[in-house]
Amino acid sequence: MGSAAVVGIGFIPFGKHPDKSLIDIGAEALAAALKDSGIRPSQVEAGFFTSALAGRLFGDMTVGQNVFWEAGVNRVPIVNVENACTSGSTAFYLAYNAVVAGQFDLAVVLGAEKMCVPEFGLINSGQTELDTQLGLVAPASFAMRAVRHMIDFGTTPEHLAQVSVKNRRHAQHNSIAQFRQPVTLQEVLAAPMIVDPLTRLMCCPIADGAAAVVVCSPAVARRLGRAVNVEAAILCSGSYENPQNLTHWETDYRGSRMAYEKAGLGPEDLDLVECHDAFTIAEILHYEALGLCKEGEGGRFVAEGHASLGGKTPVNVSGGLLSRGHPVAATGLAQICEVVIQLRDEAGLRQIKNAKIGLAHCMGGDKAGDTKSCTVIVFSR
Amino acid sequence: MENTVETQIPPVVSGVFTLPPYDKTAPTMLGGLCKVCGRYYFPKPVYCRTCLEQVELTSVGSEGSIYSYTVIRTKPPLGLPQPYAVGYIDLEETRLRIFCLLDPTAIDQLQVGLPVSLRVGPLGHDGTGASCLRPYFSPRRRN
Numbered sequence: 001m002g003s004a005a006v007v008g009i010g011f012i013p014f015g016k017h018p019d020k021s022l023i024d025i026g027a028e029a030l031a032a033a034l035k036d037s038g039i040r041p042s043q044v045e046a047g048f049f050t051s052a053l054a055g056r057l058f059g060d061m062t063v064g065q066n067v068f069w070e071a072g073v074n075r076v077p078i079v080n081v082e083n084a085c086t087s088g089s090t091a092f093y094l095a096y097n098a099v100v101a102g103q104f105d106l107a108v109v110l111g112a113e114k115m116c117v118p119e120f121g122l123i124n125s126g127q128t129e130l131d132t133q134l135g136l137v138a139p140a141s142f143a144m145r146a147v148r149h150m151i152d153f154g155t156t157p158e159h160l161a162q163v164s165v166k167n168r169r170h171a172q173h174n175s176i177a178q179f180r181q182p183v184t185l186q187e188v189l190a191a192p193m194i195v196d197p198l199t200r201l202m203c204c205p206i207a208d209g210a211a212a213v214v215v216c217s218p219a220v221a222r223r224l225g226r227a228v229n230v231e232a233a234i235l236c237s238g239s240y241e242n243p244q245n246l247t248h249w250e251t252d253y254r255g256s257r258m259a260y261e262k263a264g265l266g267p268e269d270l271d272l273v274e275c276h277d278a279f280t281i282a283e284i285l286h287y288e289a290l291g292l293c294k295e296g297e298g299g300r301f302v303a304e305g306h307a308s309l310g311g312k313t314p315v316n317v318s319g320g321l322l323s324r325g326h327p328v329a330a331t332g333l334a335q336i337c338e339v340v341i342q343l344r345d346e347a348g349l350r351q352i353k354n355a356k357i358g359l360a361h362c363m364g365g366d367k368a369g370d371t372k373s374c375t376v377i378v379f380s381r
Numbered sequence: 382m383e384n385t386v387e388t389q390i391p392p393v394v395s396g397v398f399t400l401p402p403y404d405k406t407a408p409t410m411l412g413g414l415c416k417v418c419g420r421y422y423f424p425k426p427v428y429c430r431t432c433l434e435q436v437e438l439t440s441v442g443s444e445g446s447i448y449s450y451t452v453i454r455t456k457p458p459l460g461l462p463q464p465y466a467v468g469y470i471d472l473e474e475t476r477l478r479i480f481c482l483l484d485p486t487a488i489d490q491l492q493v494g495l496p497v498s499l500r501v502g503p504l505g506h507d508g509t510g511a512s513c514l515r516p517y518f519s520p521r522r523r524n
Contacts, residue, residue, distance in 0.1 A: 134467070148449040148493070193454050246469065
């Protein structure tokens with residue numbers, strides 16, 4: 001039994017929503033989560049909102065109060081959060097901590113991102129940062145990990161492609177996913193090269209999207225029902241020590257170990273993992289850091305089907321970022337939504353039988369060959 | 382590539398590499414050195430994380446080898462060439478592993494472990510369209 005629970009989820013299908021504003025998609029996901037949990041807006045004691053790009057793309061700030069008002073939530077504390085790709089999961093972490101501390105009995109976390117705008121280009125970690133000024137873009141930082149992983153461990157382009165094939169196969173039965181058509185190994189390998197050795201189909205697409213999660217105390221969860229327990233929620237930053245080992249991602253290993261220790265569980269206990277597959281090599285590195293396989297074995301782990309639905313530890317049965325797309329601040333919450341759906345046994349054709357323990361993992365931002373943030377959250381039913 | 386024109390082109394950021402004219406010295410990357418504990422940093426932080434003393438700007442090296450690299454083939458940012466290359470360089474002098482641009486004219490020669498030397502020249506723009514100097518590592522020339 002965890003010290004807090006998730007009792008409601010809501011989201012909109014990820015993809016292009018040119019006819020809707022950031023406020024529109026955020027309010028839609030928020031209202032869906034409130035209805036899913038069966039609570040009224042007036043019962044919400046705090047709101048945690050996140051959008052990573054609204055400031056840069058639209059010149060907006062403190063959007064949370066605007067969105068929460070649209071679905072009837074006012075007066076209560078509202079916090080606006082930004083933490084790169086972990087913005088959503090970081091907002092969840094803050095809400096969870098506040099509930100565990102007894103500050104609130106019920107809080108709502110909402111992430112919304114509109115990024116399908118003309119000339120969006122490649123994402124970076126901050127326009128004035130030295131690495132950005134020297135040409136670093138997000139896909140390149142992962143491509144350099146892939147190049148080194150191939151040299152150190154014999155990982156192949158086919159291994160990298162297998163992650164896309166698996167996740168697109170998984171996405172067929174997930175209505176939130178932007179891309180639900182399966183792709184073949186040949187199609188992934190033959191797609192245009194973006195950053196060597198990652199082809200377009202090995203990189204997650206952009207998307208507009210929003211997702212929301214209702215977090216509450218165990219006492220409230222007992223009243224509302226359909227609760228999924230939170231066993232641990234971890235947030236950590238990179239070490240930024242020099243030199244960084246690009247294939248043994250210390251921050252990834254550290255975050256995973258902290259989550260397992262806090263939850264009193266290990267990788268062998270997991271029925272499913274949603275992880276940050278922004279690029280296929282990232283998912284392979286996360287298998288290793290999460291202890292799903294030995295270091296260096298990630299490529300073979302996916303190629304042998306261990307990460308597939310029906311395999312040893314199914315990873316990204318939602319289709320992952322590779323199929324949903326990556327509306328930055330909504331992603332971490334969409335991952336949590338999928339774990340909750342699976343643990344409620346409501347996933348339909350992609351349901352993992354008898355799923356009891358699930359883990360949502362996310363990483364965000366680049367700094368000094370390391371990540372800016374890593375979140376690992378463990379759920380049970 | 383050094384010439385008098387380049388001495389008038391501003392660096393993309395200051396305090397990260399030495400500026401032309403180089404005369405008899407080679408360009409070098411600049412980082413931090415804590416005079417108390419002897420620790421090197423790149424880029425230079427304000428304070429040493431061990432001693433909390435001010436860190437001095439110092440040369441951290443101009444020669445190294447490629448630890449990893451990639452070629453960016455999609456539409457480039459900041460007016461960089463298409464394609465362009467970046468990598469992590471293990472510097473011989475300080476053992477720091479630093480991120481940097483690689484010579485866009487030497488993409489076919491790139492491989493892990495390749496010895497490289499620092500060069501500085503006009504590469505891309507500063508975000509407003511104005512030319513600027515950037516550091517990049519190029520395959521080391523055989524003497």
